[in-house]
Amino acid sequence: MTSRSPGLPLSPPPAVPPALPRLAAGLLGVLLWGAGLGLAPASAQSAFPERFQRGTGTVRPLTRVERPLPMVRQPAVRQPANLPAAQLRPEPGRYPAPREPGMGRPGRPRPGGGWGGVGIGVGAGIIGGILLDQATRPRVYEPEYDEPPPPRYPRRPVVTVEEDFDEPATRPPRRTRPVREAAPPRRTPPRTARPAPGPPAVSVPAVAETRFVPDEILIELAPNAQADTVLRRHRAVLLASRSFALPGVTLIRARLEGGRTARGVLAQMARDRDVAGAQPNYLYALQQPAPGDTAALPPAAPVPDKQPQYIVEKLRLGDLHKLARGEKIRVAVIDSGADQAHPELKGVVEASFDALGGEARPHAHGTAMAAAILAQTQLQGVAPAARLLAARAFSGEAGPAAASGTTFHILTALDWAAGEGARVFNLSFAGPQDRLLSRSLAGARDKGIVAIAAAGNGGAKAAPLYPGADPSVIAVTATDAEDKPFSQASRGSHIAVAAPGVDVLAAEPEGRYAFSSGTSIAAAHVSGIVALLLEKRPDLNLEGVRKLLTESAVDLGSRGRDAVFGAGRVDAPAALARALPVSELGR
Template sequence: MVQRFLRSSGRAALWSGAVALIGALGLSGANAQYNIGRGPNASIGHRMPNITTGPGLRYMPGLIVPLDMGEPPPPPPRRTGPPPGDPPPSARRATPPAAADSRFVAKELVIEVDGTPTEAEIAALARRFRLTRLEQQAFPLTNSTLFRWRIADGRSVRSVASAITASGAARATPNFRYRLQQAASGAGDATRYPLVKLRLTEAHAVARGTEIVVAVIDSAIDARHPEIDGAVTASFDALGSKEGPHKHGTGIAGAIVSHARLVGSAPAARLLAIRAFAGAGGGAEGTSFGILKSLDFAVARGARVINMSFAGAEDAMLARALAAASARGIVLVAAAGNAGPASPLLYPAAYPQVIAVSATDAADRLFTASNRGKHIAVAAPGVDLLLPSPDGKYQVTSGTSFAAAYVSGLAALMLERNPALTPAELRERLMATARDLGPKGPDDQFGAGLADAAGALAAAVEATPVSSMSSAPSPQ
């Protein structure tokens, strides 16, 4: 019937008008749904919009189009403004800005200038790039001056950092965030298995870390705890905060120097208590600028070992500073990280000058949250550990943070035994004497294996390298 109607050329125009009317009344739309996950690792996902498409017509029950309509009505006037009912453009919701990158502090930069710039040069730099100076620090480790700046307008951190570096006026990076690597412990009884696993009793018959200075860049340490009392020779607060002792920093110090009810890996070592992290819980945060200030203090105060039980993003400025510290003969030890097997590399552990440490439990199994990678040097106990906590208390805790602290103590023992060891030689001997775990040979979980204090001390005094093992495997 429709075909017969269309063949009637006199009524084709009428049908076109009807089609236009139907199209105007039959609006199709889109329907989108979003699912928001809940829980400790909440995620936001979405399903693609379910869009109804068609040739412009939709079946509408009850709509009758008479075939004999006479002349079609004139077309509606062409609309030039927004559709009826739409708000004016100025009232429409703007596209939300991209989420801020949580890896660094919003609107902040760390800028490094060679030497000591004059006030006039600093002011010119601020005007040129429209920055507000927050803090500055002389940095003899790299013969430069460090600045912390704020971006006052809406420019992105990365775009401003790139512009400054490209100009050649200075080196600029975001002020990256780092987190302490402490995890919740299981409900099982804590034991003192590190003493046995690391063969500390045998090692302490030879060396106890006497007078070796170990810098702990961490949260605040309770220096009056019976396990730590008398071990802290100097303190530095890179944050200038009034926050009291923290369980993470106190636990790290205890893993190294405990000497009351517990036994640390280097009970006679001397600590530099450096506070660069603040916040509640084991995940207290620090920044690139605070860590760089802490490194400067550690080097100036004669640290032979620097413990870094934190992890975060790669930072070219921090990498340069750590390379300079290693070149001065300072042994660098860091937690591999607690982000699990699927995590990308975390730093500073993945820098080639750093001894990266993963964590094991009392049965020599890898800590499930431990990061993996070919940069892992050795493993050490880091699960369900009994360690000191502020106010004379004790805690049961886990994490690669504490495994790294035990290895920092082992490094102090080795340096007492042979003060002439270079960082590369110490690393090589530590790895060569480790007890192999997991797949045969070095692997991405345990590195060379479980650290052995007694074996490492024996190797420390040998005149020639004990192995051809690479002293700084490339992280992959």
């Protein structure tokens, strides 16, 4: 860019009309084209001489006769060597014809080619195109001479006032678009991948565990698996097959052949894809009182009024029965059966069931548990108006397996009691941890059934016993008349509450009575209290009952909850008061 001196304006060059270059280019092209056409006759004469008259330059058509014939080479004629040059005759076809008037030099074309005019015209067109392109191009803006070109898209004029130069110019507010509410996100159900088939849930007992039937196993088949194929593969014989509603499973009870043991076969089944689950048929024992803790009374002997009946004072049954008696609440006692002809149980049995089959003989344990809950005559039951569901799942036979029951029989009894509308399960037995039993108790909890279990008589250093240690039950330990713990009771953080269970007068078969001690009868007393609570509050579930019992319990031992007493000894009136509305408490 050139510099510009102030005060000396430069005059712009004169503008050239845009049409003048185009006109000049067109004229130049026409002149050049005409010049090319003027040279065409000479070139045509030289290229095609036979079509022109000699000496005239006029064109005439070429006839068929006048067309040049192909040259035939004649044989050479020998000339005498001594003849003069004038007498020599030319050989025909050897030399060209002599030149005639009007023709050019013999054998040579006249100057000028046949494409001269075309070439000149093409060159003229190229030059004209270049000139035309230069003429039609937009003029370059020269800031020294020209005015700036107008913008392509003119902006709106901005009006400013001289007085307001010191203040920033304000623009009108922009129109805000209405805010649209965002559409709610689509709820697409999550795609859950189908779980890959995993290893079967097989419970292989530890080496130190002996509480199971050695030659029996319980099998849960995988979908589409054939029972005959699985049994044949593992050399087992079918004993029974049953579907259970509470755990939601169909089980096969099988006996092993050929001296095979349950532990060895279960280890093999852990790799069998046709087996969804398998475990031993565990053994459970009723929590019998220890020798010396039971004193039998003759059938016709009167029942002492004070010491044997200390539970009436401890549980304040007189005041309690004024508010509730367990009306129409069905309590299932899963035990060794009960002597339904005993005077304490007349008229209270709603239904009975025998999961073992065969001949059933009344057993002392089942009769004592049922009377502790529903006694009617000389004894005072905790819930005398409740209804008894007596389920026999324990044999009660003498011997090493006295009063023992298996997993299969207990599950059968629980399923039956749930189908009969039981609201309370009394489980006064103990044994090993059992996966199938735990599933059954969880199913009962989901149905609103409250399961009460004995903590067990294993002693202070024993491992937790089941089902007392299962989270789906309320575990109960035993205390005596002075609120001291039962010496043989199990300990643990799973214990919820304590109840009277030492030297308690209980019913026995054939109309007899006996003193009994243990966590079994303590659990039966708590089952009666739960029946009273459910009479007034049918909506209570397991956790609701647990909360009422633990929050109203009398604290014993160390302050707060402990492994010996749990939350403390049950206080039935206080628990019922928490469950009843204020209007009923004032009656």
